Amino acid sequence: MQKLNKIRQLLALVIVAASMYLVTTIALKVARVKEPAEMLPRLAKNIDVSLQKIHFTEMKKQVKQWDLVADRAEYDKEKDLTRLGGIRLVVAGNRSTGDITLTADRGEYLTKTKDVRLSGNVVATSASGMEFTTSQAAYRGARAMIETPARVRFTNGKLTVEGVGMELFTETKRVRILHDVTATVHPGTRK
Secondary structure, three states: OHHHHHHHHHHHHHHHHHHHHHHHHHHHHHHOOOOOOOOOOOOOOOOOEEEEEEEEEEEEOOEEEEEEEEEEEEEEOOOOEEEEEEEEEEEOOOOOOOOEEEEEEEEEEEOOOOEEEEEEEEEEEEOOOOEEEEEEEEEEHHHOEEEEEEEEEEEEOOEEEEEEEEEEEOOOOEEEEEEEEEEEEOOOOOO
16 A cells, blocks of 8 residues: 555655646747837827838829829828828820929829828929929829929920929920029930
């Protein structure tokens, strides 16, 4: 009988030792759980959705009006606008006028009006060679117009026009510089 009691004690000791080993192993594994490699930053309170590398196309009666590509976008539902960074906006033209490509550091897309506001190193170019630079501009979809209240430098071939404020109608490429206008015609070979 004494032998049976010693076997029971030895068996209980083995069970207790195995249980402690199991608890220690589990505790060490839980303690070693690593943080995710890349934590996403918390969104600001006024941002509902944040995206990277977006591409948006505006259509009207099955005809493309413009393509918008941005490195990042943050949608604010309360204001119904999307803040953009690293922007490339291609406004569709017709066969004779061609597309106009605008680039900017940042901007906003207004969902209700479908307008795009651009700011920071705004540069616009067209296939025909037209170019303008300014600090801010806006594409007004309802009027098919690019406008700026800021200082602008516009070049097209041998003509350079500088001034403050501009309206460029994208369907006709008609340009109007509003104030303090200086124009220069560069001499060159005739074509």
